[in-house]
Amino acid sequence: MTELVDRTDPMVEPDISIDVTPEANPTPPVRRSLPGLRTAGSMLGAFVVFGLLLLASGADPIAGYQAMWNSVTRDANSFGDVLVRLAPYLLAALAVVVPARAGLFNIGGEGQLLIGAVGAMAAANALGQALPRVPTLLMMALSAMVAGALWVGVSAWLRHATGTNETISTLLSNYLAFLLLGWLVFGRWKDPGATGFPRSRILEDGERLPMLWGRVHIGIIVAIAAAFAVWAILRWTPWGFKLGVLGGNPEAARRAGFRSSRLAASALMAGGALAGLGGMLQVTGVEGQLRPAMMSGYGFVGVLAAWMVRHHPLRAVASAALLAAIAVGGNGLKIRAGLSSASVNILMALLLLAVLGWGRQLNRKATT
Amino acid sequence: MIEAILVGAVRGGTSMVFAAVGETVTERSGVINLGVEGSMLTGALAAYAVGIETGNPWLGALAGLFAGLLLSLVHAFMVLTRKANQIATGLAITFLGLGVTSLYGQSYVSQGVVPFPSYAVPGLSDVPFVGPILFDHDPLTYLSFAIAPAAWWFLYRTGLGLRIRAAGERPEVLATMGTSPGRVRWIAVAIGGGLAGLGGAQLATAFARTWSEDMVAGRGFIAVALVIFAGWNPIVTVAGAYLFSGAVAFQLELQARGTDISLFLLDAIPYLAVLIVLAALSGRRRHSAPESLDKVFDAGGLPA
Numbered sequence: 001m002t003e004l005v006d007r008t009d010p011m012v013e014p015d016i017s018i019d020v021t022p023e024a025n026p027t028p029p030v031r032r033s034l035p036g037l038r039t040a041g042s043m044l045g046a047f048v049v050f051g052l053l054l055l056a057s058g059a060d061p062i063a064g065y066q067a068m069w070n071s072v073t074r075d076a077n078s079f080g081d082v083l084v085r086l087a088p089y090l091l092a093a094l095a096v097v098v099p100a101r102a103g104l105f106n107i108g109g110e111g112q113l114l115i116g117a118v119g120a121m122a123a124a125n126a127l128g129q130a131l132p133r134v135p136t137l138l139m140m141a142l143s144a145m146v147a148g149a150l151w152v153g154v155s156a157w158l159r160h161a162t163g164t165n166e167t168i169s170t171l172l173s174n175y176l177a178f179l180l181l182g183w184l185v186f187g188r189w190k191d192p193g194a195t196g197f198p199r200s201r202i203l204e205d206g207e208r209l210p211m212l213w214g215r216v217h218i219g220i221i222v223a224i225a226a227a228f229a230v231w232a233i234l235r236w237t238p239w240g241f242k243l244g245v246l247g248g249n250p251e252a253a254r255r256a257g258f259r260s261s262r263l264a265a266s267a268l269m270a271g272g273a274l275a276g277l278g279g280m281l282q283v284t285g286v287e288g289q290l291r292p293a294m295m296s297g298y299g300f301v302g303v304l305a306a307w308m309v310r311h312h313p314l315r316a317v318a319s320a321a322l323l324a325a326i327a328v329g330g331n332g333l334k335i336r337a338g339l340s341s342a343s344v345n346i347l348m349a350l351l352l353l354a355v356l357g358w359g360r361q362l363n364r365k366a367t368t
Numbered sequence: 369m370i371e372a373i374l375v376g377a378v379r380g381g382t383s384m385v386f387a388a389v390g391e392t393v394t395e396r397s398g399v400i401n402l403g404v405e406g407s408m409l410t411g412a413l414a415a416y417a418v419g420i421e422t423g424n425p426w427l428g429a430l431a432g433l434f435a436g437l438l439l440s441l442v443h444a445f446m447v448l449t450r451k452a453n454q455i456a457t458g459l460a461i462t463f464l465g466l467g468v469t470s471l472y473g474q475s476y477v478s479q480g481v482v483p484f485p486s487y488a489v490p491g492l493s494d495v496p497f498v499g500p501i502l503f504d505h506d507p508l509t510y511l512s513f514a515i516a517p518a519a520w521w522f523l524y525r526t527g528l529g530l531r532i533r534a535a536g537e538r539p540e541v542l543a544t545m546g547t548s549p550g551r552v553r554w555i556a557v558a559i560g561g562g563l564a565g566l567g568g569a570q571l572a573t574a575f576a577r578t579w580s581e582d583m584v585a586g587r588g589f590i591a592v593a594l595v596i597f598a599g600w601n602p603i604v605t606v607a608g609a610y611l612f613s614g615a616v617a618f619q620l621e622l623q624a625r626g627t628d629i630s631l632f633l634l635d636a637i638p639y640l641a642v643l644i645v646l647a648a649l650s651g652r653r654r655h656s657a658p659e660s661l662d663k664v665f666d667a668g669g670l671p672a
Contacts, residue, residue: 057472165650169646175636180636303456304459340473342466342467345463346468350464356456357452358450
């Protein structure tokens with residue numbers, strides 16, 4: 001806010017080696033000790049506040065937490081449910097992480113997940129079980145990633161061509177993705193045999209992900225591998241480095257001769273591809289068919305997961321797992337405590353607010 | 369048919385008019401609040417619940433206003449006092465609103481409320497065409513007709529409005545004059561949250577006349593998009609809200625008449641319309657953005 005250097009003054013050649021804006025050089029916090037403890041303490045506060053809100057609604061918070069805990073830790077299957085939920089959450093989070101490195105907000109994960117599922121189904125339909133399982137699944141994944149990338153590519157192009165803010169355009173495109181999926185499953189992809197709500201056809205065995213145990217599919221490993229890949233790519237490749245420069249100091253990026261607009265588009269599209277992969281894993285590993293209400297809210301939870309760890313790709317595994325456990329716990333809250341399962345949205349929101357407001361004081365922005 | 373569409377535009381657009389005008393005031397101070405969606409939800413539930421308990425829709429509307437305002441204060445506290453990122457906080461606020469209303473609203477699902485009655489303006493409502501569109505509504509809709517001119521007058525003709533705009537453009541000047549930009553922004557966020565809550569109240573007690581989980585269904589997010597679409601001008605914002613709800617009414621009308629076009633493609637019209645107009649105007653809109661708002665979005669400051 002208190003920018004002292006007038007960058008528009010033609011007489012003053014801005015010195016890019018010293019950036020005096022407070023955003024670029026955050027002063028190290030005085031209390032540097034135990035930043036992790038601070039974050040943990042604030043997150044504990046979120047659990048306390050949620051408990052108080054449960055109490056205010058007339059419910060027993062201890063019983064509520066017990067119900068949530070039990071539904072997560074009951075047996076291998078309930079723990080598996082957390083892992084199953086982790087996969088789309090994590091990929092939706094990574095879809096936020098990569099553009100954030102370049103200083104961009106992608107809040108269209110919700111739609112990109114759906115478009116990924118549509119892309120996977122389109123590939124399966126086109127192949128018509130002509131190939132064995134592994135190549136079929138690889139083609140479906142590829143198609144999903146391309147679909148997700150192209151979908152957000154429209155927002156990237158609008159940003160490049162007209163300067164349309166990507167936050168707003170990705171947000172609006174969520175609704176369009178939902179309607180496109182609805183158009184398909186109520187129309188040309190509608191399963192003629194489906195009773196009740198329209199759905200697409202059910203995927204054949206050769207189009208489904210292999211299972212590890214119970215309901216846990218192999219996509220969990222894919223999602224976690226994707227987190228490592230994103231981490232490595234952002235850390236060690238020139239592309240990752242350039243995104244960091246662009247996000248940290250766009251002026252420096254411009255002076256270094258980076259094609260900023262193209263870089264930004266590539267970051268958004270990489271994010272879209274990751275979310276698209278998430279949609280493919282969900283449709284081939286869990287749903288087995290397309291339906292309009294699938295993955296509702298997953299994209300936004302991904303945004304929460306990414307911000308909770310300040311866009312660190314590996315830590316996003318932990319935040320996505322925590323949010324997945326809370327979401328699964330929400331079912332327990334409904335079944336055992338008779339509370340609405342969407343109540344856990346409160347806990348998710350409070351956890352993010354705790355980190356945003358009371359976590360480490362460094363790196364408040366998307367970029368760093 | 370045109371009359372039906374316009375009546376539908378006014379009916380369906382009113383809640384967004386309140387929310388979008390409120391968000392205009394908020395953003396003019398340099399704060400963006402994606403929690404408008406959440407404020408509308410809490411406003412809707414509060415109005416509905418108080419309406420049921422007291423039997424008085426006016427008390428309900430008041431409760432809705434305060435509930436939306438209260439939630440927006442959480443946003444203000446987070447971004448102004450704790451300096452948290454505005455976009456992420458706003459989304460969290462919406463999640464908070466979604467969760468809180470789902471927790472406390474469970475017992476109100478599909479209960480009957482005393483709705484806001486429609487008051488036809490004597491004489492005027494009988495005027496052909498114009499009458500049904502403008503003069504046969506619930507009181508909150510009449511109030512919404514006044515809200516945009518009032519916001520314009522507030523922003524451009526009052527001292528506080530000037531301070532709000534100054535906080536959005538040049539907070540350091542405001543600080544030099546001895547006014548805290550932070551305090552002005554608190555007020556602007558509260559106004560935005562209160563109006564969003566009122567919009568939610570209209571939605572639940574006058575338009576839908578029911579409560580269901582997540583009933584706002586993205587209207588708050590659309591309101592935020594409309595503010596940018598309108599170049600931060602409250603009057604144009606209202607036009608945008610009616611354009612959006614008019615597009616919704618248009619596709620409903622087409623559906624009612626039976627058409628071969630898929631209703632999903634028709635449903636996409638309003639969203640596409642906002643996106644296209646937003647893209648078409650973006651080049652010009654950039655310059656009308658409150659300057660300190662730019663810093664919110666340009667976390668990486670990309671020259672587009």
